[in-house]
Amino acid sequence: MEALLPLALFAFVSSITPGPNNIMLTSSGVIYGFVRSIPHILGVTFGFGILLALSAAGIGSLILLVPSIQVILKTFGSGYLLYLAWQLRSLAIRQDATASTRPMSFTGATLFQFVNPKAWVMAISGSSAFLPPMPSVWMSIAIFCLVFCAVNLPCVSLWAGAGAALRRYLAEPRWQRRFCVVMVVLTTYSAIAIWL
Numbered sequence: 001m002e003a004l005l006p007l008a009l010f011a012f013v014s015s016i017t018p019g020p021n022n023i024m025l026t027s028s029g030v031i032y033g034f035v036r037s038i039p040h041i042l043g044v045t046f047g048f049g050i051l052l053a054l055s056a057a058g059i060g061s062l063i064l065l066v067p068s069i070q071v072i073l074k075t076f077g078s079g080y081l082l083y084l085a086w087q088l089r090s091l092a093i094r095q096d097a098t099a100s101t102r103p104m105s106f107t108g109a110t111l112f113q114f115v116n117p118k119a120w121v122m123a124i125s126g127s128s129a130f131l132p133p134m135p136s137v138w139m140s141i142a143i144f145c146l147v148f149c150a151v152n153l154p155c156v157s158l159w160a161g162a163g164a165a166l167r168r169y170l171a172e173p174r175w176q177r178r179f180c181v182v183m184v185v186l187t188t189y190s191a192i193a194i195w196l
Contacts, residue, residue: 004147007130011148014126015155019118020081020190022159024104027183029163030170032103037160043109044156048123049149051113055123056131056141074195076115081191085184 016022021044028037087101104112113119126148134140170176 003130003132004143007126007132007144007147008151010126010130011151012155014122015152016158018186020077020116020187021109021112021119021156023183023186023190024084025156025160026163026166027180027187028103029160029165030167030176030179031101031163033167034161034164036103037164039106040104040109041153041157041160043104043106044113045149045153046106047110047113048119048152049145050110051119051123052127052145052148053141055120056127056144073115073120074117077117078191078195080112080115081187085187085191 025037025040025044028040127144131144132140134143166179170179
């Protein structure tokens with residue numbers, strides 16, 4: 001059980017630092033509020049849990065060995081981030097945007113984890129370095145996923161909560177537009193950084 005503390009610390013540091021999920025959740029918190037962002041939050045953690053299990057079972061190693069799979073994941077990931085940046089740009093210029101749009105769904109957030117390069121890096125490096133030693137490999141994978149997800153959920157919730165807390169300060173359309181512009185720049189940077 002002493003192996004769980006380093007795992008929990010790695011999970012915390014990798015989950016709390018900025019990345020595509022956290023940028024999107026902050027935006028969702030600002031635009032839609034915390035409650036409407038809950039399916040997005042849960043989808044991130046659920047999808048990431050599946051990704052962790054697959055990486056720990058060996059899929060992550062296969063992806064590292066086949067460069068073409070990495071290129072495909074990067075292409076889809078950056079393409080989706082650019083699509084989100086475009087959506088945020090639209091919100092920044094339309095006054096009634098929040099009335100006609102919906103936050104990311106549970107399914108959308110779950111599926112996004114499979115094209116999110118930061119999630120893959122977290123899953124592969126975490127499973128290669130912090131898989132707890134257990135008699136059963138499946139028990140080891142289960143504990144690894146449970147600990148990581150138990151740490152990840154409050155971390156991503158904090159980002160959505162921070163966005164929701166900013167919401168009242170950004171109630172004025174011009175401030176919300178400025179926030180959206182900043183988030184467009186950060187999301188676009190995330191899409192480009194995938195290739196760096």
